[in-house]
Every structure is written in structure tokens, then in C-alpha cells.
Amino acid sequence: MSDKQKSLTYLTKYLKNYKKPILISVAFYLIVTIAQVIAPSLLGQTVTNLSAFVKGHGSLGVFYQALAWMAGFYAFNSVATYIAWMMMTRFNANANNDMRKGLFGKLQRMTIRYFDTHQDGQILSLFNSDLDNIFNALNNAFFEIISQSLLFVGTIIVMFVINWKLALSVVATTPLILLLSWIIMKKAHVYLDNQQDRVGELNAYINEQLNGENVIITQGLRDQSVAGFKKENAKVREAMFKGQFYSGILNPLVSGFSLLNFAIVIATGAYMIMTKQVSQAAGLGLIVTFTEYSWTYFQPLTQVTSIYSMLQLALTGARRLETVEEQEEENTVPDGKTISGVNDAVRLEDVHFGYTPDKEILHGVSIEVPKGQSVAVVGPTGSGKTTIMNLINRFYDVNSGAVTFDGVDVRDLKLENLRSNVGIVLQDSVLFSGTVADNIRYGKPEASMDEVIAAAKEAQLHDFVMTLPEQYDTPIENGQDNFSTGQKQLLSIARTILVDPAFLILDEATSNVDTVTEEKIQKAMDNVIAGRTSFVIAHRLKTILNSDKIVVLKDGQVIEEGPHADLIKKRGFYYQLYTSQMAFE
């Protein structure tokens, strides 16, 4: 699909829900436009009546009548404009609201791969900049285009009806103007597109830098950060200058041409009189009339060029948004199977996987987690532990092999069903704005306060929450400095406890919690794990000693497997890990 088609597809999609208000307001606006053309003749009528009265041919009554008509017409015109604009405002704002919601909804359905490969700031600028551009353009340009094209076409018809030769002289320069405009618009288009891309990049830069501000400060990188900003900013400046310039010169060019066109009309008229094509009296009248028409003919052209950059930015925005809307979505497997709990086992069966086609990370991994058991995966960094979690929860899909729940391939399960059966405590804990309680009941918004407190207690978070100024109602804002990393993790554990999943994945969950708390969590987790099937990705060996089975992963392959005691006896890789990490008396 070409860029333009993309933009139009996008706009049509969101505007078509407002067909009725659009049609009605456009109809009103057409009336307004016609009324604008007629109004001067009513004024003329009034003046004629009045001068007739002065010359003694009429009465003031006729004048008053004409005046009343004129006033009534004016009032009607204002009211119609008011109605048309009110309707337009409403459907435009609502359509923009739909776009914003649509974009966010789309983001919700997209694959994790998209988020892992796109900068947050780039996505944010769709909200901050592109949606705004569309809104502004529709607000300012929508009626302008309709009424101006009407005027344009109307003028052309009238001109050709009166005198086609002079009409031709009026439109003679149009091809030249169109060619010139086309060249400039093409350039402007490139630069305005470029401008939005550069702004997106700058946004991404700012986002990344400010989110890593603690590193910037402690590494003494502020000067460097400012220098990097200057570089991005200079690119934005350059792109914006070109965009503004090329889109800005169209208007003075076209209105300048409209002056030159007068000269052409006058010259043509004079030529027609000289060659006796028309009589002098008629010819002079025609020239005067056609200079007026030349003026009305150019009006729409200059008006439209003055809003060109606004239109172009909106089209660019629409294209960028449509590109997002076209992105692949997660397959939710709507008519897939459902399971409730794990009755037999969760298995990885000869799984091969890589994030990119050219680099495989897991080379034929098979792991079985039987019902009710706790299986731990240990292994050096980069061995692929976290990747397994991504596969079980279908953040990514295997290249070959399968992940199965009770023998059912996860790809055959309803996605929602799969994820509601799997609870994950992630490596990096994330808090959302809202209260502490909102965060704990994140996975189950309808949970009662008692459930929240019970979960917090189980996750050893309750005591800490009670020290907060408003306890469970304490708001969590951006930055979240009330919470240490460990406390955030406790909260994320509480969150998972509350939803009570059948299958639990702990992704290095205990790594940032200190050992005293870890011991408590371990106890809590032992309770949670009891009767539940679980999969623990950890390197704190102490936390997994009681696992039913420990799987040692190295370089994307399972190298050892068995309970703690067996692995110790084996004196292999696990033995080395254990002896290097634990304190011995």
C-alpha cells in the first residue's frame, strides 16, 4: 500500500462511524457557502431600493422589506455556521478519541516482539504528536476544503459560461502553478515526513536518557547527555526548518501568481478588443468582470496552500498510525481449547528457539514439570533460562518442538486461558500508578480488601505497607521511591499470590530480595508451591534446594537434571555452582 493510501485508509476507518453528523454538517456548510455568495446581491437589492426611493420611484416600505430579508439571511447564515461547526467539533473530537483509544487498544494486542524491538519514545510520540496533528488538521481544514473546492468549481463554470476565451486566460497559468506546487509539495512532503521521524527519534532519546538518569548522574555523563541531545536537536531543527520553509512558501507563491494573472487577463481582453472580437464597451466590461473572477478563482488555491503543511502533517500522522495498526497481533486463539489447572504435566518437548532467525538460543530443550511438583532451572547467564519463561507464557513461540500443558500444545490453547493458568513473578518488578492495594489486586481487580491483605501478609509485605502514610491506600506515583527493589518484588509476589494461578513461574524472583526476607518468602512460596505446579528460574541455590527437580541449563542445552542430592553426588557442574556459592562452616 502506498503512503497516501495508508493515510486515507486510516482516516476513513475512523471517520466512517460519523457518517451522519459529517453529512449533516457538510450539508449545512454547503448552504452557508451558497449563502455567502448570494448575500452581496441582497445588499445590492437593498441599495437599489433605497436609491429608487430617493429618486422618487418607490417607498421606504420596499426598502425595509429588502433590509429585513437581508438581516434575516445574515442571521440564518450565522446560525447555520454555528450548527455546522458545533457538529464538526463533536465528531472530530470523538473520532480523535476513537483513534487514541484504538491505538492504545492495538498496542494491547500486539506481540512482545514489537515492544522489544521498538523504542518506547517512538510509540509515545504517536500519542503526543501524531494524533494531535490529525486533530488540528481536521478542525481547521475540513470545512475549508469543502467550501473552497465548491467555490473553485462554481467560479470555473460561471466563467466559461460567460466567455470561454477570457476564462481560458484566467486558468492559463494554472498548469504552471500546479506543476510548481507539485514540485514544492513533493519536497515539503519529504521534509515534513522527515521532520516527524526526527522528532520521534528525539523523543526516544529524551525518554531513554531521563529514564536512566541515575546512571547519567553517577557516571558523570551529563555533559555527554547534553551533547548527544544537541546532536539530535540539531537534526530536528534542520528538518523542521526545511519542512516549515517548503510548506510555507506555497502560499505566497500562489497569491503572488494571482496578481500576475490580472495582467494576463487584462492583456487578453485588450487583444480581443484590438482584434475586434468584441466591441469596446462590452470588452471593457468583460475585463473588469474577469479580473474579479480571477480573484475568486485564486482564493481557494491560496487558502488551501495556506493549510497545506497542516494537512501534510496529518497525513503523515495517519500513515504512521496505520503502520502501527497493520502490525501483527498476538494470536489469541479464540476458538482454542481451554484447560483448568494442570492435571498431568507441563512439558517442553525438544524446543528450539531464537529471537532472530539467524541465532538459536535453545537447542532442543526438554523439561517436564509434573503436576504438583516444583522444578528449578539453574545455569550460567545467557544459558536461556528467562527465554523458557517467554515461551511458556507465549510471549514468543517456539521455532520447533512444543510447549504443552497436559499434552496440549500451548499454541492450541486460548491465549487468555493459558495466561490465566500461568502466574509469573518477573525479574523486573513493575508498579503501576494507583494505590498500593490497586497494585496488589492488579491481576484480579475485583478482589476484596481482605484478599489483598491476606496476599500481602503471605508475601511478607503487610508490615511494610502498614508503615506507609496511608497504608494500602498510599498512592504510587511515577518514580516510586517509597519502594525499594526488594519491596517492589514482594509486591509483585503478592500480586501473583492473589490471582492464585495453577502454574507458577518465578523468574529469578528472589534475586533482589535480601536473604532474611528471602527466607520468609521462601516459606510463603513453599506454601504457595505446595499443591501447585511451579517452575523456578533462580540462582540463589538456597531457594531451590527443596525443589523436586533441578534442571541445569548451559548454552541452551540441559546438561544435568535431578534432585539436589543426586546432583551433588554427580560432582558435575551443579556441584561446582553449589560449593562456590554457599557458606560452609
Added chain:
Amino acid sequence: MKILLPYFKRYKKDVFLTLITIVFSAFATLYQPRLLQQVQNELLADQQQAVIRDTAILIGLGLLSIITGVLNVYYASRITQGVVSDLREDTYAKIQTFSLANVQQFSSESLSVRLINDMQQIMNMIMTIFMQLIRMPLILIGSIIMAIVTIPRYWWAVVVLLALIMGLGVVAVKQITAMFDRFQMYMDKISGRTGEFLQGVRVVKSFNQSPQEIAKLNKDSDELNEVNIKVGYWFSTILPGAQLISYLVISLVVYLIGTSILQHPQDISVITPYVNYVLTMLFAILLVGMAVMQISRGNVSLRRIQEIMDTQPDVVFNEKAPEDALGGSIEFDDVSFTYPDGQQPVLKHISFAVAPGQMVGIVGATGSGKSTLAQLIARLYDPTTGKIKIGGSDLRQVNEKALRKTVSYVLQKAVLFSGTIADNLRQGKKDATSYELERAAQMAQASEFIQRYDETFDHEVEERSANLSGGQKQRLSIARGIIAGSPILILDDSTSALDAESEKLVQETLEKQLPDTTKIMIAEKIVSVMHADKILVLDNGRLVAEGTHEELLKTSPVYQEIYKTQKAKERKEEL
């Protein structure tokens, strides 16, 4: 607006040239109808010479209007882009003088909205000023004068008209300006929500909470929409309202002329020009009004920039102090600390001293204040009371460059930036040679995985470092921390995602290869700090014990408790 003045001064020449081009193009605009009228009259009077002359002038005027118009756009664009990009740069530079607390108070999302979206508004404002606003008052004043001159008797009608339209305008502008504030607030909110979602996308998905996220955003979005609609309603009222007022006044004046026409028969000829002048006036007022609106929206944004500019960084360094690195000793003298928006002190009366080259472990429960203590050493915050000295100098008196050269702080949560691995490591030392990169990577046990990439150090780090595991990120973060060879190295639980073997290797290497560096290790694992020269035990913000592993095992109950949870099941000889 004041904030922009110095920036305009930088573009004096462009401002001057813009004004000249405006005057010329306004002249062309105003003169052209007159000239055209003249040509038409000459045509009707059959004055051929005059027609040819004025047609030539018309062509000249057209060319003049094209040239000045294009130049106006050129210079106005130069001013606009120059001023905005300078302002954006200064704003960002100002943000980079902020303390971490300052940044968090604004929130990084709000700061980036200010730098992008608000700047866009300011840009529109400047563009409006230089391409429209200056021209319009000329036309407005001209048409007011002409309307009054045309029929002096009814001067009061023009005054009434102006008063009514202005009244409507003032009310509307007030309402709309108030709503722009709310508009920006909801924009911030939506941006914040989206940012949060992008950060936590895995959590949202694994809890199946997309509906909840959507519901929250939709609520904000609807509120924003409400504001948009209200603003739109006001806009939709202004034009037809002003139109209605003008038309009624016109009708009234025409009526009055009609009733007194026998006394003033010559008034018939002024009706048409009068109407034209009133309509021009209306047109000019509306354009000025639009410009005012654009400016008031720009002003809201300017205020938000002003807020950043007016913020006093709450950690200020002494620029006069020397930039040389400080010594490696650390001294805490009765330090207590409460976070700016917190109520309870996080650290209470902490005093201790560390000699250069010592290795010090800090242990304690979650929330006991370990990370906070480390952040104070790096002066991310200032102590609420008490004093911290590094190399004998009070931290409040040192130069920032000196402190950054002295203290290298490897954070618990490894943050990498997009760019190559080498780019990230060089953040620790700008001019690091490839040998130095290699050495730091080796010490951080990162060499092995880096060498596995085809591009080795030139391998790209993706957004949120999604292509690296937690352990790999931490290794790179450690390598970045040690590459400069700072006298003091703080490792804030920064090996937590490393596997045991690599963690042990990292520690041994650091101990061996950096004997002169003061090493502060915040650790969850006793094994990590067992060999430290000194271990500090924190409990609920207090320093409860201090000593070597052996001493603490005997004397500190808190330490004993921690140790117990980390002991192997078996005795060494049982294995």
C-alpha cells in the same frame, strides 16, 4: 513571554529582515485592490497608456509579493526553528543540572512531553507571530479608521461592534485558556499511562489485564475528549457569534441611513464600502483572535518550560573546587536522611570511616537503607543532617567532576543505553582504548559473551536492552563502572543476576586487580562479603554492627540471623 526575549535577541538580524518583508508584503496586499480598482477605472475610461503602466506595476507588485512572501517564510522559519531549538537545548541542559529527586518530582514522562509537545506549541506561537500577528493589527486599525471616516455620524456603531466582539472574545479566550491547562494535564496523564504500560507490558499480558489498562486509558481519554469538545464549542461559537453581531450592526446602520436618507441622499454611495470595511474588520479581529489563542496556548506551554527553568536543583556542586579526583577514603559523620517526600528517616545517625583501598561489605534486610547509603556517597541526595567526607573533603564543597571521577557507582538495576556495547562501556571513560574495553570486560566476566557476537564490542544494545539477559546487562554495567579506574567503586548488589561462578570470579578479579580501589559492596549474600576488610550491618536505618566476618559472627545477632539463612545444608566435608 519574557523567557523568549533573549532568544529573539540572538536572531536580531532575522527578526529585522522578517519585519521588513512583512511591511513590504502587507504593502502589496493593501495596495493591490486599490491598483486593480484603478486599472478597471482606466479601462472603462479607455486610458490606454495608464492601463499599460498600471498593468506593469501590477506585475511588479506580483513579483514583489512573491519575493517578500518567500523571504518572510524563510526568515520566520529561521527564527522559529532557531529560537525553539535553542530553548529546547537550554531546557534539556537545565534538566541535566537537576538532582534525581528533581527529575522524579517532574517525572520523566512529563519532562519529555514538555520537551516535545510543549515546544511544538511554542513553535506554532512564534510562527503565528512572525507570519500573521504583526501584519493583522495594521489591517485592523486601517479598517476601523476607514469605517468611521465613511460615515462619521455613526461612529458609535463601530464602537458598539468592537465592544461586543471584544467582550465575546475575552470571555471565550478566558474559558479556552483555562481549558488548555487541563488539556496539557490530561496529555501528561495519557502519556504517563502509556509509558507505564510500555514498561510493564509483560506484567499486563501475563495477568490478562489488557481490559483493565484499556479501561483506565479510555477514562483519561474521555476526559481529554471532553476538554477538546468544550474548547471546540467555544471556537464554534466565536466566529458565528461575531458574524451575527457584525451583521446586526450593519443592518442597523443601513436602517438608520434609510430613515434619514432624505436629509443625506449622498449616503447611498457609502453603504457598500462601509459594509466592506466592517467585514474586513471582522476578518482581522478573528485572525488576531486566532493568533491570540495560539499565543495563549503557547503561553501555557511556556509556563511549563518556565517551571523547569525556575527549579533550583536541590543538589548543587561547588564549581570553583578543583576538578581532580579526590582520595579514596570515606567518612560518615552522624548522617541521617529522609527522602524529600518521605516522612520517616531512612538512615539514622550513621557514622563510620573507610580507608583508601579497603573493601567494605554492607548487609541488611530489604529496606534497611543499604542502597540509600550508597546513593549518598555518590551524592544523588544530600544527607538531611550530618556530614559525608570523601578523600577528606566535605561532599557539599566538592566539584561535581571531581566526585564523578572519584566514585563509580554500579547500580542494582543495570541500565544500558541504545548504541553499541563499546558506546556503553565508554560512558565510563570517554576515550577508552580497545585494550581498556577488553580489560574491563574481562574483569567483569563479560568478554566471553561479547566475543560470541560477530561484531564483538560493536554489537548493538536494543531498546530496554531486550537482547541481553539480566546477567549480561549487569556484567556490562560493572565493566562500565570499573573502566575508568575510579578510586572508589560501589557495587550495589550489582552481581545479583550473575550465576554463582561468574559472581565469584568477578569478585576475585576485582579484589586482585584493583587493590588500591576502595570497594563498597552491598550484598545479599554473605559469601560475597565474607572476605571484606570490614562489614557494616544495617538494620532499619541504623548501623547496628561493624567488623570482620569472624567478629560479627560472634557479636552481632542480626548478622548471625542473616548468616543462618545462607548456610549450606551440608558441611563441606560431607560433599
